[in-house]
Amino acid sequence: MLVSLVLGLLVVLLIVGLPVALAMAVSGAIGLYLYGGMGVLMGILSTTSLSSANSYELITIPMFVLMAEFVIISGIATDLFRSATVWVGRLRGGVAMATALAGAGFGAICGSSTASAATLASTSLPEMMRQGYEPKLAGGVVAISGTLAMLIPPSVALILYGILADISISRLMIAGVVPGIIVTIAIILTVVLLVWLWPHSAPIGQAYTMREKLRSMKRIWPMMVLFLAVTGTIYSGIATPTEAAGLAAFVAMLLAIRERKLTKASLWHALRSSAQTTCMILFIILGAHIFGYFFTLTRVTNDLATWVGGLPYPPLAIMTLILIGYIILGFFMDQIAILILTVPVTLPVVLQLGYDPIWFGVIVVVTAELGMVTPPLGMNVFVVARYTRRPMGELFRGVLPHVWAHLLVIALMTLFPQLVLWLPSTMSAH
Secondary structure (H helix, E strand, C coil): CHHHHHHHHHHHHHHCCCCHHHHHHHHHHHHHHHHHHHHHHHHHHHHHHHHHHCCHHHHHHHHHHHHHHHHHHHCHHHHHHHHHHHHHCCCECHHHHHHHHHHHHHHCCCCCHHHHHHHHHHHHHHHHHHHCCCHHHHHHHHHHHHHHHHCCCCCHHHHHHHHHHCCCHHHHHHHCHHHHHHHHHHHHHHHHHHHHHCHHHCCECCCCCHHHHHHHHHHHHHHHHHHHHHHHHHHHCCCCHHHHHHHHHHHHHHHHHHCCCCCHHHHHHHHHHHHHHHHHHHHHHHHHHHHHHHHHHCCHHHHHHHHHHCCCCCHHHHHHHHHHHHHHHHCCCCHHHHHHHHHHHHHHHHHHCCCCHHHHHHHHHHHHHHHCCCCCCCHHHHHHHHHHCCCHHHHHHHHHHHHHHHHHHHHHHHHCCHHHHHHHHCCCCC
8 A cells, every 4th residue: 555655646746747867766765665764764864875886887978978978079979970871872861871870870978878879860961951852761761860878888778777787787788788779770671661652751862982981980980999998998897987088088088079170168067968877877866775775675576576576477478567667667767767766676677587687688679779769758759859840749759650660679688688698698708
């Protein structure tokens, strides 16, 4: 009864518009007070703020966010898009395919989905609109391509999951590489299908010579340097994710200096934006910890794991229900909040079902990507709408085919876990 009351209170606070961090903190605090009185509540509140932030791995978050800020300043994303357009732009829908490739490349050097969507919206959208692409198609591919930053390392979402699940962040981040490639291919194939069904929605682009194609590759070497500074050092065991994050932020700053884009004003903006994003994430972690203590004291997690373990259904059926739950949560909640709130509850259940925690982390993040492009929140769609000045309903319809393709990818990785686990299994032990 008490658990139902606190969960109901959390839902009400979220519906009335209270920030997720405050909603979890308030409902959790009320639950703790009703369960154990003021002594229990004050004992937990006096230690939670320190325990929430007292994790060495959390340093990776501000470093990767700062790296993303420097990357945006340097203009690397524009070069990525132009190079991809030179290679595939002559095909019908080629610029949309180039957007997916640029999204994957930018995701490999930026851990923020909304930042990726905003950057793609400012670079690829004007080009597609200029060439006569249907706004619905153009907006949809930009919104879904932005979500790749959540999956391809460095991914803030995967880092948070690794901290929550207490598993190797190095292996978890490397596990996101192959699924990221699969999702990119799914976006491109969806564009191919759409322009085949409705040829008027996208024109045939300009052709380029092989010399022009090779020349365009010269501008993407900064991305390769950053990719090696992050994923390469982690995979090889040269650096931990925390060390790689610091190195990547430094290299990104050097690239911004090399491009003569780093001014005193832009440096201050990057530092301030990184601090704001980090504080927001830490605030959500704090609220989730307070709420999580209530769950722990009331033994909700243990009881749920025991109950699920006794269900007369195969593990795949139960896992399907869990993933459907994540998709539904994504309609209404921020993806980081979903991870922090649900992983402590669902992970013991998943482990009892016999699934790998690294696989589950990647699957959860891929599923959470859908929340970035589905109503009513759909942050990436809001970002694209700001740049296109198109109706939200039109953009949500434009992204719908990619949502179905995403669901197929989730089903594929659920049925064949080795698609996720193969690459981290090749890493050296460190």
